[in-house]
Amino acid sequence: MEILRIENLSFTYPKNDKKALDNVSFSIEEGDFVLVCGSSGSGKTTLLRTLKPEIAPYGEKNGKILFCGEELSSLNSLKTAGEIGFVSQQPEQQIVTDTVEEELSFGLCGICTDREKIRRRVGEVVGYFGIEGMLGKKTSELSGGQKQMLCLASVMAMNPRVLILDEPTSQLDPISAVEFIFALKRLNRDMGLTVIISEHRVEELFVAADKIAVFDSGCLISFGSPYSVGEYLASSPKAERASLMLPCATKIFRGTGGVGRAPLTVRDGREYINKNFKNGVCKKVVPGAQAHEKADVAVRLDKVCFKYGRERPYVLYDCSAEINRCEIFAVLGGNGSGKTTLLSIISGLEKPISGKVDILGKNINKYKGNSLYRGVLSALPQDPQELFIGESGREEIEQVCQDKEKAEAMARTLEIDGLLDRHPYDLSGGEQQRLALCEVLLTEPKILLLDEPTRSIDAFYKKVLAEKLRALKNDGVTVIMVTHDTEFAAEVADRCAMLFGGELTPGERPEEFFSENDFYTTQAARISRGSFENAVTPEQVIGLCQKNKAMEHERQNEKK
């Protein structure tokens, strides 16, 4: 049954000439799992909000939206509030009340006054989502992932027919994100719930979705099954940017000139490589020359111990590391493993209980006043909003860099030059992250600390950021980043280390680090394990495949 039908929908924001949505038409069947993707600012959020009348944006709207055959705007608000559920990207701000129970029952209390019924429904969702542990807690005590799960449970308690989610996992770490998406898949499968979700991190969803809608500057450029959309993205010149978000297996398939049906999952990718490229002799990526064997040490941690309170557990225990000058060092690790704490120790915001921190060969305590933060060290916080106190993006970047041209140039590299006159809070999540990055990069430090730099950034800007970081490295900057993004770390880092149990493992090259990890690794490494020894990025896999193919050719020619 057709549950949502959109006909020639166009939308323009007030005081804006450009259409945010331009003549969009598609239809969604009941029980579909629909992924809406596209680069930031392509109209995903506008579309999803227009589908939810209570929070639809103000502006000029043309075209029709039919919900179960009836025009959406003509429906009773009681019906739409309950039947169309909405979850946005900010777990923190979506939570209204102080305690978990109140939050779970918040929506229900509005549509139903029978207390026994409310309690029964809440009991049901608590059981289904397995969140008994959260009961009795204050909402402020929950982690980001728990908060988002609470939002979902609270919406599901109202028993919606359609669930709309606007980048629900963009503020979450990958493990919580996967858990969240798994919960969605389960709802879709168990309840036949129609799910419409927008995401920039699409690796898992690309395969899971029934239908994918790809947006580019307000236009729907492709709509259909994952295979057909994958096909389109890989072949159409119009979708060059969007094609960066294809699953790794498809990228490898396209990169090696595969023909026919492109693989989407890791499993299909492995099969493809095993079948076509395994017999090659070339199994190993030749790593680039080891960067300066005996380089200067930029940051040295010597047996650092740290905890947040006398009775609290140690966050860092006996943690030692040497990070060389001019290298990109990535720290990976699970949630709450102390990665952010490690950065605040290096940046001097927290003092270790015991142990020593040397920055550029000088003890961190010897940097008097603010001298450490003037040209030596700079950090990107986890939440970009922590940096913004100005009225516009321009004011923000000019307070760190007096040279206006330089500031402009940096803004242009990150493609936020057109947004500088807007208030920072009016930017989307990805744009805010880029503005914060721009600000941090403009301080021109010798040591750059980045906390989750790729959070809410789409595939295209990840590439831009990777190039920028490499350029900085060549200019002599040391980059230390804390990240969950294994793909990004594999692509840019010189060395990777894992933080676990308060200790940092010795740094290894990404080729060794990720090929030895079984779980905490990249898609490319999973796909090529067994066939190749140490290929961890799609480019490396493609390179090896091509080499093998060429050798195969030579061998056959010799035989003849």
Add this chain to the structure above:
Amino acid sequence: MRANGSRMGDLHPLSAAIYFLCVLVVTMFSGNPVITLSGLLGAIALFPFVCDGKTVLKTFGGLGVSILVITAINPFISHNGVTKLFTFLRINVSLESLLYGANFAAIFSAVIIWGACMGSVMKSEKITYLLGRIAPKTAMVLSMSLRFIPLFSEKARKISRSRNVLGLAEGEGKNRLSYAAKTFSALVGWSLENSVETANSMKARGYGRSARGTFFKYAFGFSDVAVLSAALLLTALNAVGQAMGGGFEFYPKITAIPHGTTDIIAYGAFFILAILPAVIEIVWRIKWKFYESKI
């Protein structure tokens, strides 16, 4: 729905709220030193049972200092007493003003400690439960603002830290002031921005219709009836006793503490009222020990 490990926390919100209100009102408005002392004693006895040790010690320390300071300062502010003790900096220090200060400080401390106990026992969901029927909107605003205060202060701390690392530190003197003003305006902007998102989330979930259900359910059991009736009876007894008994004045000359039969009854009633929760907690813990030994 047990909030913390205390028996008081198990009570129905209505009983607990009325109990605390009774004790607070009597302690605040009586002015009789015997009542003040009983109130303070009851509060001190209950405090360790409902709050953690750290809070208790901190509060006791702070209040000890303020008792001394208030007592010492009062004679210099009020010159009403007639029983002159000594002259200090050409100001006559009288016995009455000194004692009045001490009594006032004790009332102040008792109210603070009772307030802290009440805050720990009456968790936010209980307040919203009580108010939810009479004033649902107020209850909603209360629940939201309770959530907002910790968010706000945490955010202020983070902004200052993150900017510090970028070399955008507070600066000195005048700069510092303008920086603080800017941070504050950013915080206000941030909270407004967030409240838009929160309001959206409320609207999306259909908030705004008049009738609202509630989730919470508290059983009104025997102990609730017992505490509620004890609170009301003892307070009434105390009020009548004090009204009929002798009066007590600090100024101009301190009078003897009234000790007729009615006064004694009034004191007794209030003492029992004030010490009741501590007794309940102790009895409950002894009972638990007994149960545990059986297990």
